[in-house]
Amino acid sequence: MSRFDTYFLMKTEDVAEYVQEKLSFFPEDAKLESKEIGDGNLNYVFRVKDVETGKSIIVKQADEALRISAEMKISKDRGRIEAKILGIQGKYAPGLVPEVYLYDGVMCALTMQDMVGHTMMRTGLINHEIYPLFAEHISTFLVNSLLLTTDVVMGHKEKKEYVKSFINPDLCEISEDLVYSEPFIDYNHRNNVFPANKEFVQKELYDDKILHLEAAKCKFDFMNNAQALIHGDLHTGSIFINKEHTYIFDPEFAFYAPMGYDIGNVIANMFFAWCNGDATMEDSTEKEEFCGWTLDTIEEIVDQFIAKFKVSFRENVTDTMAKTEGFMEWYLDSILRDTAAVAGFESIRRTVGMANVKDITGISDEKKRARAERIIITLAKDYILNRETSFRSGADYRDAIQKAIAKF
Amino acid sequence: MSRFDTYFLMKTEDVAEYVQEKLSFFPEDAKLESKEIGDGNLNYVFRVKDVETGKSIIVKQADEALRISAEMKISKDRGRIEAKILGIQGKYAPGLVPEVYLYDGVMCALTMQDMVGHTMMRTGLINHEIYPLFAEHISTFLVNSLLLTTDVVMGHKEKKEYVKSFINPDLCEISEDLVYSEPFIDYNHRNNVFPANKEFVQKELYDDKILHLEAAKCKFDFMNNAQALIHGDLHTGSIFINKEHTYIFDPEFAFYAPMGYDIGNVIANMFFAWCNGDATMEDSTEKEEFCGWTLDTIEEIVDQFIAKFKVSFRENVTDTMAKTEGFMEWYLDSILRDTAAVAGFESIRRTVGMANVKDITGISDEKKRARAERIIITLAKDYILNRETSFRSGADYRDAIQKAIAKF
Numbered sequence: 164m165s166r167f168d169t170y171f172l173m174k175t176e177d178v179a180e181y182v183q184e185k186l187s188f189f190p191e192d193a194k195l196e197s198k199e200i201g202d203g204n205l206n207y208v209f210r211v212k213d214v215e216t217g218k219s220i221i222v223k224q225a226d227e228a229l230r231i232s233a234e235m236k237i238s239k240d241r242g243r244i245e246a247k248i249l250g251i252q253g254k255y256a257p258g259l260v261p262e263v264y265l266y267d268g269v270m271c272a273l274t275m276q277d278m279v280g281h282t283m284m285r286t287g288l289i290n291h292e293i294y295p296l297f298a299e300h301i302s303t304f305l306v307n308s309l310l311l312t313t314d315v316v317m318g319h320k321e322k323k324e325y326v327k328s329f330i331n332p333d334l335c336e337i338s339e340d341l342v343y344s345e346p347f348i349d350y351n352h353r354n355n356v357f358p359a360n361k362e363f364v365q366k367e368l369y370d371d372k373i374l375h376l377e378a379a380k381c382k383f384d385f386m387n388n389a390q391a392l393i394h395g396d397l398h399t400g401s402i403f404i405n406k407e408h409t410y411i412f413d414p415e416f417a418f419y420a421p422m423g424y425d426i427g428n429v430i431a432n433m434f435f436a437w438c439n440g441d442a443t444m445e446d447s448t449e450k451e452e453f454c455g456w457t458l459d460t461i462e463e464i465v466d467q468f469i470a471k472f473k474v475s476f477r478e479n480v481t482d483t484m485a486k487t488e489g490f491m492e493w494y495l496d497s498i499l500r501d502t503a504a505v506a507g508f509e510s511i512r513r514t515v516g517m518a519n520v521k522d523i524t525g526i527s528d529e530k531k532r533a534r535a536e537r538i539i540i541t542l543a544k545d546y547i548l549n550r551e552t553s554f555r556s557g558a559d560y561r562d563a564i565q566k567a568i569a570k571f
Numbered sequence: 572m573s574r575f576d577t578y579f580l581m582k583t584e585d586v587a588e589y590v591q592e593k594l595s596f597f598p599e600d601a602k603l604e605s606k607e608i609g610d611g612n613l614n615y616v617f618r619v620k621d622v623e624t625g626k627s628i629i630v631k632q633a634d635e636a637l638r639i640s641a642e643m644k645i646s647k648d649r650g651r652i653e654a655k656i657l658g659i660q661g662k663y664a665p666g667l668v669p670e671v672y673l674y675d676g677v678m679c680a681l682t683m684q685d686m687v688g689h690t691m692m693r694t695g696l697i698n699h700e701i702y703p704l705f706a707e708h709i710s711t712f713l714v715n716s717l718l719l720t721t722d723v724v725m726g727h728k729e730k731k732e733y734v735k736s737f738i739n740p741d742l743c744e745i746s747e748d749l750v751y752s753e754p755f756i757d758y759n760h761r762n763n764v765f766p767a768n769k770e771f772v773q774k775e776l777y778d779d780k781i782l783h784l785e786a787a788k789c790k791f792d793f794m795n796n797a798q799a800l801i802h803g804d805l806h807t808g809s810i811f812i813n814k815e816h817t818y819i820f821d822p823e824f825a826f827y828a829p830m831g832y833d834i835g836n837v838i839a840n841m842f843f844a845w846c847n848g849d850a851t852m853e854d855s856t857e858k859e860e861f862c863g864w865t866l867d868t869i870e871e872i873v874d875q876f877i878a879k880f881k882v883s884f885r886e887n888v889t890d891t892m893a894k895t896e897g898f899m900e901w902y903l904d905s906i907l908r909d910t911a912a913v914a915g916f917e918s919i920r921r922t923v924g925m926a927n928v929k930d931i932t933g934i935s936d937e938k939k940r941a942r943a944e945r946i947i948i949t950l951a952k953d954y955i956l957n958r959e960t961s962f963r964s965g966a967d968y969r970d971a972i973q974k975a976i977a978k979f
Contacts, residue, residue, distance in 0.1 A: 316796055319747060320740040330735045332728040339727060342893050372896055379892035380901060386722055387797045484752050484787035488780055493788060 281403035298463035343382035389419035423501025431509035433524035462557030503554035507546030692859035706871035751790035797827035831909025839917035842931035872963030915954030
């Protein structure tokens with residue numbers, strides 16, 4: 164019998180004992196120190212560290228109640244999904260996700276590699292750090308974790324078992340509401356609209372019925388199109404990074420959906436970094452360097468995704484009909500269309516929706532923040548409304564971004 | 572202990588005892604008579620009848636090996652899916668599916684209402700029977716069973732549980748191969764091409780790379796787009812009918828997929844009836860009446876589906892974004908596009924694929940059969956290749972059919 168045989172919400176002082184009981188990661192007589200380090204919305208995250216060797220491990224425990232909002236209760240089972248997804252992503256994109264040591268279904272706790280020497284990417288970006296290899300790493304992660312889990316590549320029966328296994332009603336509901344509905348029709352009165360942009364948001368988002376229709380179309384595609392095993396929440400807060408290396412984690416929103424969802428999220432969040440740099444950096448050389456890098460990175464992510472996708476498709480395609488001449492181009496085209504749309508939805512929802520990002524809320528100059536948000540919303544509408552005809556290369560993104568910036 | 576506590580494949584002489592042990596449908600001392608009546612490919616179907624009262628019941632038992640082909644082994648679990656689906660369809664489209672009395676997971680047997688006084692529709696159509704209420708009944712069934720199981724109407728969490736529950740890898744694989752792949756690329760060498768049409772099929776199907784590309788696109792939509800709980804095998808062999816009434820049954824291929832799949836199947840199979848009538852009926856007045864009715868029915872199915880869909884959508888829509896102006900029209904448009912494509916795929920695969928239909932194989936005059944098949948294939952290609960721009964009303968179908976007929 165152990166006190167960890169029944170679920171309870173651990174406090175900092177419980178976690179070291181828990182790790183020692185469950186794993187032989189640390190020596191039995193190690194002096195361990197624990198700390199709560201979470202800043203996500205769905206879990207309690209602890210670091211347990213051996214004071215003498217500095218070796219450490221992470222324990223992530225799910226609470227039944229979402230920390231962000233008591234009204235949204237989420238199944239504790241999501242840790243099981245996360246552990247399985249990290250295993251799959253680790254198989255397809257080795258070295259780009261942290262290692263999982265244990266998933267404990269009783270305590271709803273995931274014990275995993277501590278990504279020492281890495282910073283949460285959003286924090287790094289707000290400090291205007293440059294990560295020269297990010298486009299290279301994330302484009303590999305995207306192609307491998309997405310294309311290899313489709314039925315273009317995977318056996319159709321195995322893929323269907325995956326679809327079934329990763330149906331994720333609770334977390335999907337959050338995205339359906341927060342990404343595809345509330346930013347356009349604030350029926351739950353949870354949007355956070357920056358006062359200086361109240362009228363702008365009213366006109367550009369709440370009153371634009373054509374935009375609502377496009378959002379509705381994309382919402383149903385997001386809900387129904389079981390294309391690939393997506394991460395589902397691939398913003399810069401789900402990435403730990405340094406100059407040499409990148410880890411993608413926190414895949415608890417994962418399910419089968421259009422791949423463009425992940426790619427679009429990365430693109431939108433990279434542009435938030437541009438906005439923060441542009442609005443808050445004082446040294447013009449440094450600003451030029453940082454902001455230039457963010458735009459180069461967006462361009463490279465798109466272009467490297469396309470290039471690596473084509474190579475991987477040709478190498479890995481198994482479905483007979485998918486080998487038909489012209490299919491790869493059509494399929495990639497549809498992915499790029501979805502990518503643009505999602506870049507738009509993520510941009511909008513992080514600006515006016517319930518869950519905002521520090522890149523933008525951290526701009527203390529009111530005028531500059533208002534301008535940044537207007538650029539984001541204008542660009543986002545371009546992404547959504549012109550997704551069918553534009554946004555097929557990195558250069559298309561750069562052009563659209565420059566056009567949106569020039570308007571304000 | 573009972574001998575029905577362990578699975579075995581029942582013979583005719585076992586079934587009456589089975590029914591008496593499991594149900595109180597017949598009096599204890601009833602004199603029962605059993606008969607195997609199946610002609611499907613996946614099950615043994617028995618009728619058990621009370622000799623004195625004439626009252627009867629159906630028992631459908633699944634064999635582990637498909638009867639059509641030993642190489643395709645199918646999970647015995649499909650009876651569970653069928654029983655659940657009949658329950659759901661019966662709830663949404665009351666009176667249009669047979670009643671289920673028992674599903675027995677041990678014996679993999681489904682005991683259900685005997686649709687006395689009804690004929691298998693394909694048999695009736697081959698006898699050139701007219702069913703004046705069919706368009707009315709089937710359009711109601713289609714709208715109710717399909718629209719009401721989408722996330723336009725159903726709670727998103729409940730719908731996802733349905734999606735999960737009805738993932739159907741074994742039977743989907745059959746459709747993916749037989750409908751969307753082999754008719755175009757005969758890589759399993761199972762196609763049945765009528766010798767007189769060998770060259771025609773080579774040129775029009777096997778060599779048409781543009782058609783292959785469209786088939787590939789539609790195949791991935793069929794596999795990935797979890798739009799509605801479709802029947803999945805809605806040909807005229809899955810319908811029991813008489814002049815007043817219609818039952819839809821055999822939903823063992825059911826899963827979440829584009830609704831157009833069911834509608835397109837019905838349309839394609841109604842046209843097979845036209846072909847049979849046109850090629851085999853001698854009395855020209857009777858031929859005109861029967862063939863005219865088949866075309867009227869195709870037209871009415873499409874138009875009544877559209878009309879009832881619009882009424883039901885407005886009455887039942889719950890999703891906030893789906894209420895956006897223009898969404899219903901866009902959604903319906905995409906359904907009609909899918910319908911046309913599937914009418915094409917079903918037409919082609921029943922003509923040249925492994926599983927043919929008696930409406931066509933029963934045309935004994937070689938020239939007439941060859942002509943019928945050429946009309947079907949020509950029409951089918953029109954459906955598939957022009958699905959984006961045409962086929963938005965019953966009249967569009969009538970026009971296309973008349974154009975295809977006029978060519979041969």
